Amino acid sequence: MFKSVLVANRGEIACRVFRTARRMGLRTIAVYSEADANALHVREADEAVLIGPAAARESYLDAAKVLAAAKATGAEAIHPGYGFLSENADFAEAVAAAGIVWIGPKPSSIRAMGLKDAAKKLMIEAGVPVTPGYQGEDQSLETLTAEANRIGFPVLIKAVAGGGGKGMRKVDRAEDFAENLASAQREGQSSFGDPRVLIESYITRPRHIEVQVFGDSHGNVVHLHERDCSLQRRHQKVIEEAPAPGMDQATRDAVTAAAVRAAKAVDYQGAGTIEFIADASDGLKADRIWFMEMNTRLQVEHPVTEAITGVDLVEWQLRVAAGQPIPLAQADIPMKGWAMEARLYAEDPANGFLPSIGRLDHFVMPDDIRVDTGVMQGGEVSQFYDPMIAKLIVHEDTREAAAARLADACREVEVWPVKTNAGFMARCLDHPRFVEGDVDTGFIAAEEASLLAAQPSPDARIAALNLVANNHHLAPQLGDYLSPWAPDADSAAVGFRLNGQARALFVAQINGDTVQGSVLSNRTGDFTWKIEADDRIAVSRAHGDKIVVNGGVPIGYAVPADGDEGVVFERGYAWPVTRASLATPSTGGSASDGALRAPMPGKIVAAPAKAGDKVAKGQPVVVLEAMKMEHALTAPFDGVVAEFNVAVGDQVTDGAVLAVVKAAEAA
Incomplete structure (x- = not known):
């Protein structure tokens, strides 16, 4: 076994690999860009090397810089994680040529499965069922349009070198094909350096089923059962689970056997995933599940497989890369219970x-x-x-x-x-x-x-009032606001009573909506509230930064050191809280002024319209690329592009006005 491993990646996958490597007694080495100088994966590594600017192509995607870091630190092995260089056969060859252990499949396997069109042809030869479609070399608009019409709409355009939903577009109508094709090609070029695409028939009720496979240098190939990754948004996985719901044993046996055949067809070594698409219109059936692609790396969703099998897949990767056989035979790999994973974005x-x-x-x-x-x-x-x-x-x-x-x-x-x-x-x-x-x-x-x-629940709204009453950031300095002699005249007037219980009125805004109530008592942070005609509402502190309303579920909260805004955390949502005056707050906002503003910093990659063009509501005007995804800014109403302030290739800042559309009657 080698003694040190460099992870040619960042974020959670780098931290994940380090966790297993440390347990196995290996020295861990991180690489990082200037943007990641203080990142968690840098802090968790035994050693870290700066490899370039923030842009991935100048750092994490620069194979020469990663190899230089490995040589400088004496790394004996490189784990590529997922994304970036993980499925780059040239990089895998360069690692081996440098005398460093590559923790991944052979370059020939990566190449065989790396391009979706070639992989489908190979699977047909191996007897693995594939989705009907077009994966030819002719990439002209005329040929691709003709093939889409032959297959029949809806169709799915997919970048041949793609993954993670990048370069993928569903097209429902022939008249939308050219525009979506151009967008998929741009994204394929930007994300993978390859604009080529294939076209598949779009399954109307698709399930995304994948099988974890593992091979070693001793000729062994096993599967670790299936996962279901069907809960997706715009082809990006959101929630994954293992095993797949509704799959009977006969279907499971057929799918996993096909996955093993696929892996053996490319002499696969290490961790990989065979992805299938299933027509679920009549349940999961073995004859309605087709090969889609292979990911020649560890997957984001690998933890659910680890949970049901008890296997540390990263440990298996390290051991197989060191020349050891797969630790378990197929019959000894269990499938226990049910696992689910949610991707927090x-x-x-x-x-x-x-x-x-x-x-x-x-x-x-x-x-x-x-x-x-x-x-x-x-x-x-x-x-x-x-x-x-x-x-x-x-x-x-x-x-x-x-x-x-x-x-x-x-x-x-x-x-x-x-x-x-x-x-x-x-x-x-x-x-x-x-x-x-x-x-x-x-x-x-x-x-x-x-x-x-x-929307914030009633308990969250009460919690917002509590924040305002408890924190001087969010409310004026009130002193003993239940006393009529308090130094703040307004609060004293509110608190004054000739008879009955003293009370102080507070008004807060939570998520932009106003809520008000009267404090009846306050003891060491535990408040009793009267909200309009409701009964008394008791709010008490729970453990840590949490409060409980009328004995319910604890609600989290946070108050910044500076500023006039707090936040209530409830049911996974974060609701901003501010103090409001007693005057009715402005509802804010109006009809759109037609200004198309950048929702985040990014790069202009397309300009479907130009100044002077007539546009319809919803028509793309300018396309921004940020965080590895394209975002089309569309016309908010029918009108004319009165201003166009950017050009393709421009880098823009958050909130920058990219273009302005004037309503037809005002143009």
Whole structure:
């Protein structure tokens, strides 16, 4: 066994590999960009090397810099994690040529499976069923359009070198094909350096089933059962589970056997995943499941497989890379209980799921489940990398228990001021369709309205008042506000009574909505409130920074050291709280002024419109790339592009006015 390992990656996967490597007594080495100088994976490594600027292509994707860091630190092995260089056959060859152990499959296996079109041809030869489609060399618009029409809409455009939903577009109508093709090609070029695509028939009720496979240099190949990754949003996985709900043993045997055949066809070594798409319109059936692609690396969702098998997949990777055989025979790999994983993203579900960036002033995760993360309180979520900040993993005896526990875990998440999808995921897990196992890749799109309809609960509104009353940041200095002789005249007038119990009125805004109530008593932070005509409401402090309203579920809260805003954490949501005057607050906002502002820093990658063009409501005007994804800014109403302030290739800042659309009658 080698004695040291460098992880050519960042974030939670680097921390994950370090955890196993330390347990095995290996020296751990990190690489980092300038943006990650204070990142958690840098702090957790025994040694760390700066390899370049924030942009991934100048740091984490620069193979020469990673190899130089390995040589400088005497690293005996390199683990690529996932993403970046993990499926780069040239990098794998360069590592081996430098005399360093490559913790991954052989370069020939990566090449065989790295391009989706070539992989499908290889699988057909190996007797693995594949999805109907086009994977030819001719990439002209005319040929691709003709093939899409032959297959029949809807179709799925996929970057041949893609993964993680990048370079993937569903097209429902022939007239939308060219625009979506151009977008997929741009994203394929940007993310993978390859604009080529393939086209597949779009399955109307698809389930995403994948099988974890493992091979070694002794000719052994095994599977570690299946995972279901069907809960997706725009082809990005959100919640994964193992095993797959509704899969009988006969179907399981057929799918896992096909996965092993696929791995053997490329003489596979190390950890890999064979991904299948299933037509779930009539349940999971062996003859309705087709090969989709192979990921020649460890997957983000590998913890659910570890949970049901008791296997440390990273340890297996290290041992197999060192020339050892797979530790278990196929018959000895168990499948116990049910595991689920939720991907916690720094994004704002209420604002079109746009990525959210910035400093993590408050970052608290559940403490009684497995949490894989690469960030910490005080750290930064950068515009330069993927917005996933943590994975929440649970393992229970049954699927129902796993879903309930994971929903509870999502509700316990506290992050501020960066926004997350925690509350959204809790709603997904609680949804009757999900609980029943009635899921497919269109579940979120179909149920999005109900999944997004969230408001602070009555208890959260009371908690907001408590924050205002308890903290001088959020309320004026009141002194003993229950006394008519208090130095603050306004509060004294509110507190004064000729008879009856003294009370003080407070008004707060939570998530922009006003709530007011009277404090009847206050003892060491425990308040009793009167809210309009309601009965008395008791608010007491629980353990840590949590409060309990009328004996209910503890609600978290946080108050910054400076500023006039606090936050209440409830059901996975973070509700901002400020003090409001007694005057009716402005509802704020109006009809759009037509200004298209950058929702985050990024790069302009396309300009579908120009100054003077007539545009219809919803028509793309300018396309921004940020955090490895494209974001189309569309016309808010019918009108004319009056201003166009950017050009393709420009870097823009958050809030910059990229273009202005004037209404047709005002143009």
